[in-house]
Amino acid sequence: MSDTTTPPTTSTETPAHRYSAELAQDLELRWQNWWDEHRTFETPNTAGPLADPETAAERGEKLFVLDMFPYPSGTGLHVGHPLGFIGTDVFARFKRMTGHNVLHAMGFDAFGLPAEQFAVEHGQHPAITTAENVATYRRQLRRLGLAHDPRRSVSTTDPEFYRWTQWIFSQVFNAWYDTELDRARPIADLIAEYESGSRSTPHGRAWADLTSGERADIIDDQRLAYVSEAPVNWCPGLGTVVANEEVTADGRSDRGNFPVFKRNMRQWMMRITTYADRLIDDLDLLDWTDGIKTMQRNWIGRSNGAEVHFPSPAGDITVFTTRPDTLFGASFMVLSPEHPFVDTLTVPEQAEAVAAYRAQAGKKKDFERQDETREKTGVFTGSNATNPVNGEQIPVWIADYVLMGYGTGAIMAVPCGDQRDFEFARKFGLPIVAIQEPPASWFADIEPTLDTAQWSTAFIGDAPYVQSSNGELDLNGVATKTEGIERTNAWLEAHGAGTATINYKLRDWLFSRQRYWGEPFPVVYDHEGRPHTLPDDMLPVLLPETESFSPRTFDADDEFSNPESPLDRLGDWVEVELDLYPERGDGPQVYRRDTNVMPQWAGSCWYEMRYLDPTNEQRFVDRDVEKYWMGPRTDIRPDHPGGVDLYVGGVEHAVLHLLYSRFWHKVLYDLGHVSSKEPYARLFNQGYVQAAAYKDEREIYVDATKIEGDDKTGFTYEGRPVTREWGKMGKSLKNAVSPDDMYEQYGADTLRLYEMATGPLDASRPWETRDVVGMYRFLQRLWRTIVDETTGECVVVDTPADDDTRKLLHRTIDVVRTEMDALRFNTAIAKLIELNNAVTKLDATPREVAEPMVLMAAPLVPHIAEELWHLLGHAETITYVSFPEAAPALLVDDMIEYPVQVNGKVRGHIEVATDADSATVEATALADSKIVAVLDGAAPRKVIVVPGRMVNIVI
């Protein structure tokens, strides 16, 4: 980059006080120190350790602005990272100037796989590399002039922070879901109910008759965090298990792109599925984009339907279907090859074929089996089951398009109404019974018929039912699916053949990782292997020091390897003697610590609340403080859920972080620890900064900063031709631009302004270093309107502005206020440039324009604004000065110009008084000489006058 740096000018040629990169650097560093020394950005709380209720009240209405906090990578920031951070900073600064007590802070999401991998690569302990990386981030972010409250900057790796992550885990562990009240409750309530007998045990035996082990099993089975032996995603290449959300559609880890295998393992799970309905339903309360809401709904995957039981030689085969109304068309069944009934149902003659098919299916991964373009395969078991609505015997097949992991692992096949079943039936010659009469229009080339042999596809849609009656249940003639489903469900329930039910795609959250760099579980196991959480006063459970922090990883394809937690190796740490239940009087016992660590997502599930009260040692956040910053804003909307007022971050966290975080928040809400139902009331997704990347003839990316040539001449790298493409800025495409280079070449204010000016905050935009100069020139002009470049003196005059300039100023104020409030900083900047361009044409800058102009620029370019504000004679920071307000009288002109159209084409212009009525406007338009000429005597058929806009004459 440095070879394109603006060449330094000699002092004899450039005015000493021109706004140059050097000058910008100088004043920026000076103001950053000033802000720190004067604690300018410290935000008062209303209660708790950071309380200052008087200042809080003075500042005004509360506003909590939040960025998705970064993982501090080893390569430092590039200019793409801070796009959102700058946006929230501008917004937060603007809101401070319009009477708000704004909380804006920045922490670090520093636990997790990438931090650990970085440490392993550098042969350094992750605690050291993480601290270094955080320091680099803090330096780079501070240099941007972000107005964060430095007291509130936390890292998830601080023991004082993860103490509370562990505490929340304990809360989840010691909670159960009361389906009656539809909320989580403390586990103590459940025990009390069993003890009092108001709740009966699952197997009906009296609580008092159970052994302590039996009681523990009953309780442990209902905890919201539980240990389970279940199929999990084992990733040998990472040496750990990962959550469903961390597995890509093609069955690989989203981190590192290693193969992932389904294996039964004993792991921690979180019962997020109990919250599935609320996680979907409460989306309606959130001010989020439809796109993100849809992604969450899809992930949770709620579908309404019924479970139906089909009697078979192996017992009732239960299927889940969303279309119970099509039961009369169920002409065969298909089980997943892994279904437990397959062995019993397989007749001897089919045993060989079934075994061969199962072996072959077992080798395929789920994602391969889900490729819908594959031709259907399957094998008959030889047995039949009974269709409960009509008593028909229907064959039971197995096929790998039915997955054990969804629904019940078995389906009823309705080939006339389901394309997959239709294809399967055609291929294996199974019967296809029409149960709906498709409309004539559906039959493309043939006469309408119920003879499905002539159909080319299944019919999906609403149409009257036919051949759908068993005497009691008669759907024939019913025209809508809704009614068909309702009637069938009622019949099924009345006859014990099935129940209406809801199915979800969402699975419980796999919560343990076999890594080192994460929060240890606050859990020990007794001699029977039962988990116990440690009492709160024993938190945090510190991550033990060790030099052997590398996880054991395996050959990425070694499916049958087994995870080994680094913490397992620390025998002295693992074994611990504790008196967990002094009230029982059984003395200290030997326990084994849990050697898993929590996933990276744990800290980000609640970090925003620690910003609120970072030094509180009694609670994770003071109740009143949480209520003040995040409580429901029922004054805005009766059903406001509470939460952060504005949350800005990338769309890539649509499912993972945002789903987990909402889940934890709801548990905390249920247990009465927070007043908000949701963590993030408003979510805004910022775009990405993209940059040109270049590949040489070997298809390898080359350093984008060393490219020569352009569009027309072609691009070269070290003299060899390369091809250009666009991609998200980053290390892998070798197209990262460091903010440090921009600070040096232009200063932080120019960088901030450039990033905000290139487009609306939610749009991705290409980075063009050569374009940055435009914003630099604007700041130079702004500087020059107020400062004499040779003397450094303020040149602002106290004479009033002329009318035109004053009007332009107030129109600018009006627009800038609106645009900044709506996060449209690009248009606000355009208006400021326009105003400034007008002011530069004046002989001298009137103070009545200069001051509002500097105030309006302050949120965007705080350093130069502070300097100019100071030069204008103010001693205090500009941060809390009121934002200018437009005088309504100055927003309207006396006279207004109307375009006059004839048949929609502009043919002339007229000028009339702003308050002229339509008749006057019309008369003026018809009298205009140009219009008279165009009309050429023709009589207008109609004249349309849009007040304040235009006139259209129709002839």
Place this chain on the structure above:
RNA sequence: GCCCCGGUAGCCCAAUUGGCAGAGGCAACGGUCUCAAACACCGUCAAGUGUCGGUUCGAGUCCGACCCGGGGCACCA
């Protein structure tokens, strides 16, 4: 295949939500400054809005079909 978001000047973006296509920046071109250049400054140029059709006095904006780019989901019963 389905669901979002987007397509306006050479490039990045505006357009009061149906009312004169242009606010701003880059580039280009001409000029001022300079011995010359760079910086800076002044000025100029530029598209009829992805395509086709419709509604309307009037469409970038609304409706329908399609094309292109980005993202998400996908044998989910």
